[in-house]
Amino acid sequence: MYLDAGGRAPVHPAARAAYDAALDEGWADPRRLHAEGRRARLLLDTARQTFAEVLGCRTEEVHLSPGHTATLHAAVRAVAHGRRRAGATVVTSAVERAAILAAARHAAGDAALTVPVDRLGRVDLAAWSRAVAAPGVAVAALQHANGEVGTLQPVAEAHEAARAAGVPLLVDAGASVGHVEVPDTWDLLAADPADWGGPSGVAVLAVRARVRSTPVWPEDEDAWFPGGVSVPAAVGAAAALRAVLADRAQADTHRRTLVDRLRAALGEVPDVDVVGDPDARLPHVLTFSCLYVDGEALVTELDRRGFAVGSGSACTSSALEPSHVLAAMGALTHGNVRLALPREVTAEDVDRFATVLPDVVADVRRAAGVTGL
């Protein structure tokens, strides 16, 4: 049972069908001028048009990248460079995706500034507003929703503060597009098709025409992402997006109800700390930490019993540092389990998980010799 559909969801049947068709119709290089090339170009531009309609921007403002990490790196670096006369500072929340934080450090060095979050993972708006209004800020980045804990960020208010200071805001909507309504309060927006059931190997960056940016890489016909992308992947991603938006409301209610049910069940398990905003959240993400348990042991034991889940713990893995998101929230970083329910999840799946989990936690605690603490 796959309960780790964040960032890489099972491929939607509509994506597979569109991808297959595009292999026949759009295999050629869209830069070529012959009929085959023009056909591929038309398919690519139609996909971009779909993204533009969904995100609320113009087709020319949509750029396709080879993946979400590449999108975020390019966006931060190119805007930081384009606005270097304004200053070197890159402002982010403390719970941004690692790719954003790494790009901010790469572009700004010591001038990278992270704004703290509260216990629910929501950015401190007062501190955010002060940070973007300070002199010398090139660009700010705030996620729409946190993919690890599900919390939605106050993007409209954060954008208003950045706009008032003349600072462009990059919104990482990689965990939210396809699941919740996307705000139009952004200057750059990144979306991740692999998260909504599109094929991997393509991602979306929308850049409002007013944003100043300068590539810090060699020039190319595809200025933002040199070399362009796979046309079938782009077509599949657009088809998946249309398909998931067509029944988004039902998928939202279905998964939101099941997450609520799981939250209630987990509240009954001793020493389990449920993490993230209970209300202003993604419909399908649920994260919790179990006291006195090694997160990797939990993942392994759950996998043995047929449940694929994620974890932000770093007890035995090669990663020495635990999830920076959990740490910034003041949440327990060990014993962490992260669920992202796929659209196909059933009530039986969730109930079975809720039944099995207390046994798994007790088993792992017993195996570690932890009782009566």
Next chain:
Amino acid sequence: MSGAVVDARGLRCPLPVIRLAAAAREAPAGSEVVVLWSDPAARHDIPAWARMRGHTVLGTEPAEGDGFATTVLLGEGAGAPSST
């Protein structure tokens, strides 16, 4: 006020918190426990544990030798195992 000292340096998570919880079980409410640790997760997990258990973290400083020392003031939950 002097109290118990737990040396959990060199131990990976969740062991520092487990050792700390075991020491807290043996100590009276209102006393202090000092836990020495080196695993990066302990920096976050000791305060989180204290919050969940009703204890108070008084402060963290570099420990003699290596690692860090965190002092915890035990609340009412000390001295008795949880209902589990």
